[in-house]
Amino acid sequence: MTLEVYTGATPNGWKITVMIEELIEAGIELGKVNMHRMNLSDGDQFTEDFMKINPNQKIPAIVHNGKSIIESCAILHYLGETFPTKLFPKDHQRWEVIPWLYWQAANIGPIFGNKLSYTRYIRDASDEERRHPIERFNKEALRLVGVMDYQLAQHSYLCGDHFTVADIATWCWIRSYKWVKIDITTKPRVMDWLKRVRSRPGVERGISFGVPKAEIDTFSKDRRESYTNDGGNIASNSELKSDV
Numbered sequence: 001m002t003l004e005v006y007t008g009a010t011p012n013g014w015k016i017t018v019m020i021e022e023l024i025e026a027g028i029e030l031g032k033v034n035m036h037r038m039n040l041s042d043g044d045q046f047t048e049d050f051m052k053i054n055p056n057q058k059i060p061a062i063v064h065n066g067k068s069i070i071e072s073c074a075i076l077h078y079l080g081e082t083f084p085t086k087l088f089p090k091d092h093q094r095w096e097v098i099p100w101l102y103w104q105a106a107n108i109g110p111i112f113g114n115k116l117s118y119t120r121y122i123r124d125a126s127d128e129e130r131r132h133p134i135e136r137f138n139k140e141a142l143r144l145v146g147v148m149d150y151q152l153a154q155h156s157y158l159c160g161d162h163f164t165v166a167d168i169a170t171w172c173w174i175r176s177y178k179w180v181k182i183d184i185t186t187k188p189r190v191m192d193w194l195k196r197v198r199s200r201p202g203v204e205r206g207i208s209f210g211v212p213k214a215e216i217d218t219f220s221k222d223r224r225e226s227y228t229n230d231g232g233n234i235a236s237n238s239e240l241k242s243d244v
């Protein structure tokens with residue numbers, strides 16, 4: 001059965017391409033995978049066809065066996081359960097991982113995403129208006145990175161000694177700390193974990209989706225400008241169909 005993947009070159013989007021590459025790396029036969037690269041600045045997320053897959057008008061989404069799954073962490077959970085590997089443990093051990101997957105979805109994603117929007121993208125607010133949300137999201141982001149540091153003092157990965165979907169979800173945001181302007185460098189264990197995860201071949205292939213190899217870790221000036229423009233357009237939400 002074909003796995004249809006709707007994603008793009010963004011932190012939430014890369015979670016899915018990393019997962020697919022990690023499953024392949026673990027020897028899983030995924031069958032046919034169709035990648036649909038979504039152009040967010042062209043508004044691909046707002047089309048009627050895509051809204052049938054994801055009424056929430058965001059990437060990533062997948063369709064597998066005729067079933068749409070939305071929300072990056074639910075997709076990681078689904079793929080983890082459907083294609084069993086150590087990325088998503090079985091039985092009671094799953095409960096070491098599932099809470100941290102929720103933790104990412106409820107904390108790291110929204111806080112880093114909001115910090116990024118106020119720092120780089122939102123244009124229709126003055127510096128003074130942006131000051132308070134920037135401070136608030138920065139402070140909370142640093143607290144969350146402190147929580148990771150605490151976890152990583154006990155084991156090599158977020159939920160234990162194995163790399164799991166919780167690391168995939170969290171790493172795809174934390175790696176963008178420079179772009180988001182959150183100084184995580186005071187947490188050496190988090191910096192080491194960043195490197196440990198980055199050295200995985202599946203991760204390297206996953207984050208190269210939509211980005212030339214030379215720009216995987218450091219965006220060119222043009223790419224930075226295009227992300228800033230696209231992010232600004234998306235942050236204004238001008239096309240959001242709020243009446244759905």
Ligand SMILES: N[C@@H](CCC(=O)N[C@@H](CS)C(=O)NCC(=O)O)C(=O)O
Nearest residue numbers: 010011012058059060071072073234
């Ligand atoms: N909670 C969602 C967040 C998805 C999300 O915000 N995706 C962004 C890209 S990283 C998006 O599609 N933005 C387009 C828009 O807001 O118009 C998830 O984890 O899947």
